[in-house]
Amino acid sequence: MSEPGTLHHVELRVRDLAAAVEDWGWLLGELGYEPFQEWPDGRSWRLGPSYLVVESTPLGGGHDRRMPGLSHLAFHAGTRAEVDRLWQAAPAHGWSQLYSDRHPFAGGEEHYAAFLENAERFKVELVAEG
Template structure:
């Protein structure tokens, strides 16, 4: 089982809006809060977004370069995936592959693919 994931973000407030909405919509609950970060928890697993003081300046996250491409989450069903797809833009997410939604991952894989303002991708799959 995954223990936790930590995403270093360039703008904590922006990440809290987008990730907080997405994770809350999927049943994750706020877990920890400190000046440079926030976390949400589901069961024993938690996800952190942090504007670390050790963050190096640079070009930012690029999901197409080596490293993290995306995080994939389960939704309770197709209705939840569709609701997330509809509501995502109001919460800082851009739908990826909208012309192929909800089967961008192939036939039988019902999901929405989202990208936040900092280039992080989240996939939400109907469970």
């Protein structure tokens, strides 16, 4: 039984499912998620009781994290060394490094994290423990 208030799932609509499977699949795999579901227009990955879905959008347009709506997803990403490893590896897997001039303290002096964005402008924050 899951704790009330915990996320059941998050669903992201994407223009390019193949690209999303590559970039999200890599990142989620690195964070411990396992492939969960697969259907012609989508995929999902699960970690514990929660899962993340990427699904082809039936409508045109694009996501812009700076517009009203979802800004980003923040994930616990392990130690500072693990966050640094993901930061370095991310560009080879479809993720751009954000705020490199302030990395790893773009979220503040007490907040060690890496900020990444993929080609569809979905942003993630990888937060170090402690």
